Amino acid sequence: MRVLIAVTHLLGAGHLTRAAAIARAFAAAGHETVLVSGGVPAPMVRQDGLRLAQLPPLRIAGTDFSTLLDPDGRPAGPALLESRSARMVEAVTALEPDAVVTELFPFGRRALAPEFLALVGAARARRPRPLVLASVRDVLVASTKPERIAEAHARVADLYDAVLVHGDPAVIPLDASWPLDAATAAKVRYTGYVDEGSAPAPASHRAGVVVAAGSGPAGLVLLRQRPDLGWRILAGHGVPEAALSEIGVGLAPGILGRARPDYRALLAGAALSVSQCGYNTAVDLLATGTRAVLVPFEAGGETEQRLRAERLAARGLARVLPEAALTPETLVWAIEAQCALPAPGIHRIDLDGAARTVALVEALHEGERGRRAAVPPPNPGLDAVHRALDSVASRGLRVPLFWRDDDAVAGDPDLDRLIGLAEHHGVPLLLAAIPAGIDASLPRRLEAAAGVFVAVHGLAHHNHAPPGEKRAEFGAHRPLDTLVADAAAGLRIARQRLPEGSLLPVFVPPWNRVAPELAAALSDLGYRGLSAVPGPSIPVLRRLDATLDPIDWRGSRSLRDPEALLRGLAADIAGAPERPLGLLTHHRVHDGAVWDFVGALVANLLRHPAIQVLDLREHFGAPAMDMAPTASKSQVSQIARTG
Known part of the structure; x- marks a missing residue:
């Protein structure tokens, strides 16, 4: 197949990280893959095996998702937005994709609706028509306005073949965060969590505390809680240099640094992790089995990380410290309390989401080809x-x-x-x-x-x-x-x-x-x-x-x-x-x-x-599993003897 994935990350780089991992999985399976990225380039995101088409980047200030900014920090003007839409359409024309995937849209990125709709419209106008798929994480943030939810459902009904949910419904079903209607629920396909990292080597000994706060500036509130206890503190590349210098005042050399490629291995050798609870952070913790204290990002009314953190805590995989209660003292207490508990056991949460996404899209493509052949x-x-x-x-x-x-x-x-x-x-x-x-x-x-x-x-x-x-x-x-x-x-x-x-x-x-x-x-x-x-x-x-x-x-x-x-x-x-x-x-x-x-x-x-x-x-006569064997052990022996 030829696959086009469109993503724009505006706050951290989590959306791009997940989309790139899925794109690499398609490429590894032999499918020609183009990743169209509309956010600020992120140096830590791997691009091997795929083609990256970079749009003129956009970002936001704080958590104001309605005001899009150009690379110079000015409000994005009509010319910039129109050029992005044109580049989206050009990508469809150049690739002639068999599948088009929009990350988060139409459940989010409402401010970017014109360019996503231009992309989907160009795809649906092609003959044969490619699959049009939505790609969303395990937790969505539902609008408080019912008309916006209805608008998203209408777009799924009219324009999309399926909704790929990169989560495990045994942990968080999508309707725990988004009020699905029946038509949209019928198009939902769970893939499992997308693990973009490599499997870490088992650590012979775990020691120390690793504090990490994602890729962007949203984690500054956590990074500033830094008793000098020998912790290793990692800041994302989206944290301004001035803010990083301020945090580092008084810390010994080697304590504070930027996010690094070997973070997964570092985490696997740590006795405990302190972090927010973004999607990729949660997957890192699940993959390494590291004890965790989670301080979910909640500024601007965000609910995504809190829900995910609470579901992991309910399974005994972490301790939640609400952002509103965060102080150096409460953080030290939470770390000590969590270190006193046994290490997390086997969680059985599905982390094979990238490969399963590829398989699901292949199956949908096969079905579409079968219908056309019929x-x-x-x-x-x-x-x-x-x-x-x-x-x-x-x-x-x-x-x-x-x-x-x-x-x-x-x-x-x-x-x-x-x-x-x-x-x-x-x-x-x-x-x-x-x-x-x-x-x-x-x-x-x-x-x-x-x-x-x-x-x-x-x-x-x-x-x-x-x-x-x-x-x-x-x-x-x-x-x-x-x-x-x-x-x-x-x-x-x-x-x-x-x-x-x-x-x-x-x-x-x-x-x-x-x-x-x-x-x-x-x-x-x-x-x-x-x-x-x-x-x-x-x-x-x-x-x-x-x-x-x-x-x-x-x-x-x-x-x-x-x-x-x-x-x-x-x-x-x-x-x-x-x-x-x-x-x-x-x-x-x-x-x-x-x-x-x-x-x-x-x-x-x-x-x-x-x-x-x-x-x-x-x-076969439901209910099925209420059937205990009707023969006793002696009766089974009798059956064996007499037939």
């Missing part, structure tokens, strides 16, 4: 599918559709792409996870996913079939009591490791093979359903089987002949329209051809009125 049907195979669906519709019938994906173990870019594609089309996913292989990143990713339900994919996905026979983990090659014990263990482990509410007690045997005797025993183990390939029904167990697997497993391991796939699908629809159409994918092994086919197929199917997307929870 009309007219691009090949005779799709013509056959549409004729079969037309015939079904003429009889007043509908074909149920569901989507199952196998072999999930971790939250990674491939899973992000899968979930993003499913969310884009509004199709629920039945994600078959291997219980013994579930990584901690999978439940974290599922907490931020909508419409994803997890099934139990055997136990460990090990082949127990003898040589020469088809692979199976739960085939009739092992004693029934062993099969029963492994199936019970799979459900138990899945319950322990996956978020409450995401798991459906549905058994998905690896390689779609299951011994009939085990299938008959599944309901007594607490399972409600079975999903394999079409087979005989089982009393008290609901089946939902895969019917279309696009991968050529015995040959190229890429896409099977798409024409043959589609003609086979048309025949299945015509022969058994009442049987659910089960799309089976394997996100961990897809190549570009498989992704393209799946995106185009789903888009085509959903366009036809004869397709009805199945409600997975309803099909």
Whole structure:
């Protein structure tokens, strides 16, 4: 893809830092990326791997976001603002982007609305039209005027394809700071926090206090609280030299300095951090696991940092000292109190936001390309599918559709792409996870996913079939009591490791093979359903089987002949329209051809009125996880003995 990201930072450099990290992630993934920056150049922000287009810079004085100043400190005039808008449009013309991302707008930067709207308008006028996406941090500052919130919602509804929220809803959902309406909430996609730094080496010994106050002058109130206790104090490059000299009076050499590239490593070796609670500061603390005293910036009625700091404190990750209560004495007390506590434990907050942003945009782009490819049907195979669906519709019938994906173990870019594609089309996913292989990143990713339900994919996905026979983990090659014990263990482990509410007690045997005797025993183990390939029904167990697997497993391991796939699908629809159409994918092994086919197929199917997307929870009998095993231990043994 070609990706254009537009950002203007006015106070500190946090917005630019986050936008640049996302731009570098796009570039690292092979996408041509241009970052259009409208704020004052920030020397600490990395630009490797991307193209930077610098607009005539703007800034503000204090916290007056309504008065824009030129580089000389004068109010920005019409000529300067018009030149910026023209440069925005020129960037779209030069790059011909597939995706345009506006940082903070339309939820903020109202004073810059003309240039952002010019950028979005130029993008939407192109054919094919690129994606238009909003990029916002975890916390927004909502206007006290309802009409301004309504204006932002109207712009999202009319102009934007999605809102990328760079946060973790388990920590702070967006509606904790912004009153979302239903239409805007439907376009929200959480990416996790964007960590722009490198992973620090573990420190053998932590010592000392590091005091840092962001990149701009907003942290001066914190920097001036400086008892000479051997602390290391770092000021941002946006702090005027005169103010820095004043703060340094009486301090020993080496105590006070500017922000530095190795700040993350310095923080990792500190016993405690004192800082405000901007976005990037919070991510630094989460990445290093450093004890923290947070003094959130609250001047001018700002609420963003206070909310973030309180949410981190509620998880035992920091202590909050309100700015209004800040004195040298209260600061020393807060430091001593925090140092007396144990170090923060594992927080499980998602910090993989840059890679996930790329994966989500890739999925949205795939979906858009699929929609464009859907009309007219691009090949005779799709013509056959549409004729079969037309015939079904003429009889007043509908074909149920569901989507199952196998072999999930971790939250990674491939899973992000899968979930993003499913969310884009509004199709629920039945994600078959291997219980013994579930990584901690999978439940974290599922907490931020909508419409994803997890099934139990055997136990460990090990082949127990003898040589020469088809692979199976739960085939009739092992004693029934062993099969029963492994199936019970799979459900138990899945319950322990996956978020409450995401798991459906549905058994998905690896390689779609299951011994009939085990299938008959599944309901007594607490399972409600079975999903394999079409087979005989089982009393008290609901089946939902895969019917279309696009991968050529015995040959190229890429896409099977798409024409043959589609003609086979048309025949299945015509022969058994009442049987659910089960799309089976394997996100961990897809190549570009498989992704393209799946995106185009789903888009085509959903366009036809004869397709009805199945409600997975309803099909398997919600509520799901109130099902404890109905068989006692002795009963399970009896099942194993008698079948």
